């Protein structure tokens with residue numbers, strides 16, 4: 001499976017608008033972070049987890065030709081705001097886009113993008129999406145098995161996903177023991193790590209490292225990174241040898 005890190009930044013991205021922090025002025029391209037999302041190319045199909053506000057730019061800069069399904073983690077704008085830009089795939093693939101999320105997320109999409117879900121007199125150019133309401137139990141998309149993992153984003157339940165040996169979790173602040181069990185045995189774990197200071201709704205670096213210790217993946221990649229975490233190059237040097245800061249455009253094989 002090929003994994004492309006489409007974006008690795010927190011909700012504001014890096015650089016932050018109007019911000020004078022040194023990381024926002026870094027000339028290292030790895031310090032430029034679009035909003036967090038990944039693209040997965042499996043034997044069965046190609047999918048994207050979340051369509052944040054940078055979705056269009058991410059599809060273009062990574063030359064993504066086909067998306068067969070979208071998995072949603074939660075309804076925050078930095079994870080859904082690019083919803084409309086599935087339209088080129090609607091036109092090219094001549095089909096509505098299958099999307100997967102829990103009932104709360106599906107309802108939020110219906111509220112935020114009502115024109116996509118009109119049953120009568122739908123505007124012809126509107127996005128085409130088929131919402132599949134999932135629960136926290138295994139499901140399959142075209143023969144690809146997906147295992148949801150529920151994590152808590154302060155008090156908001158968010159779904160992470162395990163696909164084969166790859167587990168993707170973003171916007172977590174805590175993970176219950178029975179959900180941690182589902183991660184064990186993953187070769188690659190992607191996890192959010194916002195900054196060094198404690199935060200009310202995201203793991204900081206130390207908390208993310210503790211989850212890696214508990215679940216023991218072969219490799220871990222951190223995403224949803226704030227400028228406050230520091231320079232990519234400097235923070236990378238502080239990490240254990242199997243833990244990496246992801247960066248935009250990074251491709252890995254799992």
Ligand SMILES: [Zn+2]
Pocket residue numbers: 010011076078079171224
């Ligand atoms: Zn987020």
Ligand SMILES: [Zn+2]
Pocket residue numbers: 074076153171
């Ligand atoms: Zn969020």
